[in-house]
Amino acid sequence: MRSDLVAREVLTGLRRNVTMTIAMVLTTSISLGLVGAGLLAVRTIDRTAELYSDRVEVQVALTANLSAIDVDCGQAICAGLRATLAGLPLVESVRFVSQQQAYVRFKELFAGQALTELAEPDTLPATLRVRLADQEAGAPAVRAAMAGRVGVRTVIDQRDVVAKLFDFLAGVRNVMFALALVQAVAALLLISNTVQVSAYTRRTEVGVMRLVGATRWYTQLPFLIEAVVTGVVGAVIAAVGLLAGKFLFVDRLLAENVSASVVPPIQLVDIVWVAPILVMIGAGIAAVTGYVTLRLYVRG
């Protein structure tokens, strides 16, 4: 097989069909861009989960009475609760935060805001802060162990707050993938159609090739490569689009949240990680579509 000849055929084919080729590249790139955005959302979700798994705790708030009396968890009720929690297999560690410590922390957090004026030392409960070994099963276990116990006011799972963020990110991911799927169908049909048109416009050449004994592989490879080239170009454009999206749009949008470390930023590395996946998907889908089209519609 002579690569220069195949390359010549491919270039001729792409040029001859230039409007279709452009439509095909654009549709493919939009579809792959959406897939890429979805993948980035998945990655952000993982990052966010990592970010929070270190920090998220389940807090067991003690009743006001107990909070006021027991300043170091030295008394029987609090010590008992602490022992129970520490004994749970899914719990990594338990830390006591007294009413006084909570008040100091609160004043630090909201320094300079009117809120600090409202808080008195005895308005905040003392808490047992539970760090979980198992993020999924840990919280319900803590809840179950604390249910109905004397001295417990409430159990606060910080993950409930974080969960809303995850829901949002998952929503973004699902929308991206759904749109990508719709676009992918359009891209598939376009690729299929372009291969057919391409094969039709070159039927004289293909006829002569078949007549003089060129193999099916040789007569059809140019069409396949044509499809794959558009797939790859589409993927490259999609990657460039993601880069542009990051710098022009997402970075600015997340700027506030990112600085507060609520959502981890989308990094260049992430896009570098996504780009080859897009190229592989683009090339793979184009190749398969092209091959199937040739098998179904074009006589070898």
Place this chain on the structure above:
Amino acid sequence: MAPPAGHGELTRQDHRWAVLSAVVIRLDRVTKLYQASTRPALDRVSISVETGEFVFLIGPSGSGKSTLLRLLLREDVPTRGTVHVADLNVARLPPRRVPRLRQRIGCVFQDFRLLPNKTVVGNVAFALEVIGKRPAMIKKVVPEVLELVGLAGKAERMPHELSGGEQQRVAIARAFVNRPLVLLADEPTGNLDPDTSQDIMALLERIHRTGTTVMMATHDNSVVDSMRRRVIELDLGRVVRDESRGVYGVGR
């Protein structure tokens, strides 16, 4: 282990038969039915052509000439019967080996079938390029063939700049450039005036003299009559005449 008695003999006989008579085209009781038609396009046709023969295939339109050529090229398969070209059982050939068959057969048509966007030399070279021949080999043999067909001076012309006769010469050059065992020609003079037809026949004769078997389907009685070669006449899908030095037909 010794082969069973008779088996070795048969093989030797087959071998002798192949070497001595060197049958290059063999149709054995070939019938071809098309779904759309009740009458078979070919009806129990048996033909044997030896290496180096020049054969005219004649008969009215619809007599089965084109079907026969299509079967030889494996554009189609017979409903019944067997087709052999050289040592290939054409109808049984797996699809991936069809190219090997076609590389041994050159083909020329009434409508030339040249690529309009390639020069004369490009058209001829194309036939070698697409079967993976080396560029050095192509550079060497293409000018030789153009010389043979008398187009050495017009190698860089485009097909539309050539006369019909010249275009057919290019087509013949393309069909012959890979030195096929058999050259099939389907009405090669059908679009040409009588003088040009005679030139094309002279060229086919020249190719025939290189040892190539030529089978030509035609309506052109003057061509057939002037050559005095083997004539196989088909009518309604049957062989009605097979003469070694025939004319087109009496009383036509």
